Amino acid sequence: MKNYIADIERALYDVRDADKSIYKSDAGLTEEIIRDISKRKNDPPWMLDFRLKSLETYRTIDLPTWGPDITALNMDEIVTYVKPNAAQVNDWSQVPDEIKNTFDRLGIPAAEKKSLAGVGAQYDSEVVYHSVQKRLTDLGVVYTDMETALIEHEDIVREYFMTLVPPKDHKFAALHGAVWSGGSFVYVPEGVDVKIPLQSYFRLNAAGAGQFEHTLIIVEPNAKLHFIEGCSAPRYNVTNLHAGCVELFVKDGARLRYSTIENWSRNMMNLNTKRALVERDGLVEWVSGSFGSHVSMLYPCSVLHGDGARCEFTGVTFAGKGQNLDTGAIVVHAAPNTSANINTRTISKSGGAATYRSAVKVTKNAPHAKCSVNCESLMLDDESRSDTLPVMDIEGDEADIGHEAKIGRISEEAVFYLMARGISEDEARAMIVRGFVEPIAKELPLEYAVEMNNLISLELEGQL
Amino acid sequence: MLEIENLHVRAGDKEILRGLSLKVAAGEIHVILGPNGSGKSTLMNAILGHPKYEVTDGKIFFEGDDLTALKTFERARRGIFLSFQNPEEIPGITVENMLRTSKQAVTGDKIKILQFHKELLALMKELQINPEYAGRYMNVGFSGGEKKRNEILQLLTLNPKLALLDETDSGLDVDAVEIVSSGVAKFHNEKNSCVIITHNAQILKHLPVTHAHILLNGRIVKSGGAELVGEVSERGYAQFEVTP
Structure with missing residues (x-):
């Protein structure tokens, strides 16, 4: 497997080079702090070792020099980001009004608002969560938080943990390896079809409001799972760094659908790493929405490792004022007859910048690979930016690769057409934007699609 | 119902309608005939307030109210x-x-x-x-x-x-x-x-056309009944040309 990992690394981090980081020491993050985190979490000894090694790796890697500017992240103060609980708001009154208003307008119930803002546990969902648990246990499915998994399913965690996203991958993967905390663990045994979607939303809690959470999902041969991460309401956190990690293992003939809405509050740097390893005839489906954060760098990666493995990626990104969202997808075709379909929509407005960045790699071992990329961008005004940066690296024989990119604006004739039918100008524009993302919205679970439409209306209100 | 008085409309630098007047009452069906570029579509778009078409003079009334200041969707709602x-x-x-x-x-x-x-x-x-x-x-x-x-x-x-x-x-x-x-x-x-607006009499077959107008160079040069439609399809527009 090492080879394929190396491949991914090359595809993603080719541009990393000589520029010596000014944040060489990161003095704040010490072995002591790591030991303290580990002790508090009751890690087994190997996990403590893993964290310490990751810390060493972290110290040797520079910040990425490509993509959006993340120098606002003060790495000298990294310790304040990782100190357990230092990040939590304890008081509802400290949550910014902008976030509270959005909760209200999306119609989020009070208990959930507090949970999303990290000031309370999510009481309402507890009941739902427990009844779901019972059904899963009957099927032999494990669905729990990472800390519990590390105690109750230590062997499985040890076998898979950060093998797909190794700490040496990049600086934030190393940081994650050293300080990770919280997240979800799902194990689906061979042949089991988990008919209900599992939602990490049920599992949000104050302690793991999600800064360095780790998600590990293993879907054994011919099993089936739909996992939904996050929620379309903004998640608020006082600190400004999110460096989560998601590792998905999709075995022979298995199917995993992974849906996410990332809507971090506007002070966040969202540097999340997500990767799936797909074996023979397996299928991974990503549905990914990126709305919030100040800066995002997010490129879910699918390594098509077995003959006939497939990937479907559907993504939407909406960058507003002050946001720089750099998103896309990576596909590594590493076996014969593998296929991938990437379909994305990005929107930018009020000076926001949205970049679609993708890498498709077809290795020598992957004859007859098929990949189609369709990315469309909509700029809502003249001050906004939109870029499309697709990279293709094809070594395999008889590859069938298609790429279609479109960058455009709202058609004034279409606005007139809708207005001629009695629809107000604001609503006409909102309808056109919603229509633009409709191919993505229809892939989302219904309640998320509805919330996404509300979000778009909120974003557009008074702006146009 | 619709009353247009001396309507002047320009698109960009070009004046397209040059003093067009038209009255349409309830129950009536009016046909507007004219060669390409005579201003037929401009008239339609101007009645609905298309932002590309600027009314430089004249008025459009609908059920007695001046539409000129209303947005497209407000006109549609009326x-x-x-x-x-x-x-x-x-x-x-x-x-x-x-x-x-x-x-x-x-x-x-x-x-x-x-x-x-x-x-x-x-x-x-x-x-x-x-x-x-x-x-x-x-x-x-x-x-x-x-x-x-x-x-x-x-x-x-x-x-x-x-x-x-x-x-x-x-x-x-x-x-x-x-x-x-x-x-x-x-x-x-x-x-x-x-x-x-049509070039083809066939669409009118089932319709009780009450009025027909010939539009040339941004003005209505002749109005009449349904019989005008037949005249145009037989002899074209040349007969209606007005020498300035």
């Missing part, structure tokens, strides 16, 4: 409808969703979804539109004829007071023109009015 010559494609918005939203906007009433769906399907059947099209994106991948029938579907759904039809028959085969024509006939009654 009961003016335009069947577009080239209907826009709007990806991601289904025909049914668009029509329901429009109907709600125009009537101001909350629409009952199931009932609306039933009524829509009935109308689609009459216009010989495949019911699957209710769930397709607005005009996306529709043939020319399908787009035009979709316009008539909107006309019948929204049931305006004044229907402006801009070459709704152009590019259609004989059967399709027949469908469109009977759709307009179904819409029309003594309380509403139509203004029809």
Whole structure:
């Protein structure tokens, strides 16, 4: 497997080079702090070792020099980001009004608002969560938080943990390896079809409001799972760094659908790493929405490792004022007859910048690979930016690769057409934007699609 | 119902309508004839307040009120409808969703979804539109004829007071023109009015045309009854040219 990992690394981090980081020491993050985190979490000894090694790796890697500017992240103060609980708001009154208003307008119930803002546990969902648990246990499915998994399913965690996203991958993967905390663990045994979607939303809690959470999902041969991460309401956190990690293992003939809405509050740097390893005839489906954060760098990666493995990626990104969202997808075709379909929509407005960045790699071992990329961008005004940066690296024989990119604006004739039918100008524009993302919205679970439409209306209100 | 007085309209630097006057009363059907570039479509767009067309002089009254300051959607809500010559494609918005939203906007009433769906399907059947099209994106991948029938579907759904039809028959085969024509006939009654731009007398076959006008160089040069339509199809527009 090492080879394929190396491949991914090359595809993603080719541009990393000589520029010596000014944040060489990161003095704040010490072995002591790591030991303290580990002790508090009751890690087994190997996990403590893993964290310490990751810390060493972290110290040797520079910040990425490509993509959006993340120098606002003060790495000298990294310790304040990782100190357990230092990040939590304890008081509802400290949550910014902008976030509270959005909760209200999306119609989020009070208990959930507090949970999303990290000031309370999510009481309402507890009941739902427990009844779901019972059904899963009957099927032999494990669905729990990472800390519990590390105690109750230590062997499985040890076998898979950060093998797909190794700490040496990049600086934030190393940081994650050293300080990770919280997240979800799902194990689906061979042949089991988990008919209900599992939602990490049920599992949000104050302690793991999600800064360095780790998600590990293993879907054994011919099993089936739909996992939904996050929620379309903004998640608020006082600190400004999110460096989560998601590792998905999709075995022979298995199917995993992974849906996410990332809507971090506007002070966040969202540097999340997500990767799936797909074996023979397996299928991974990503549905990914990126709305919030100040800066995002997010490129879910699918390594098509077995003959006939497939990937479907559907993504939407909406960058507003002050946001720089750099998103896309990576596909590594590493076996014969593998296929991938990437379909994305990005929107930018009020000076926001949205970049679609993708890498498709077809290795020598992957004859007859098929990949189609369709990315469309909509700029809502003249001050906004939109870029499309697709990279293709094809070594395999008889590859069938298609790429279609479109960058455009709202058609004034279409606005007139809708207005001629009695629809107000604001609503006409909102309808056109919603229509633009409709191919993505229809892939989302219904309640998320509805919330996404509300979000778009909120974003557009008074702006146009 | 509609009263246009001495209308001057420019698009960019070009003056297109140069003192056009027209009166349309309830129950009437007016036909506007004229060669390409004479200003027919400009007139339609100006009545609905298209931002590209600037009214430099004159007034448009609808039911006694001056429309000039009103936005397009406000004019539509008062009961003016335009069947577009080239209907826009709007990806991601289904025909049914668009029509329901429009109907709600125009009537101001909350629409009952199931009932609306039933009524829509009935109308689609009459216009010989495949019911699957209710769930397709607005005009996306529709043939020319399908787009035009979709316009008539909107006309019948929204049931305006004044229907402006801009070459709704152009590019259609004989059967399709027949469908469109009977759709307009179904819409029309003594309380509403139509203004029809056409090059083709066939669409008028089932319609009790009350007036016809010849539009040349931004002015109406001759008005009369339905018989004008026949004169034009026999002898063209040259006879109406006015030497300045």
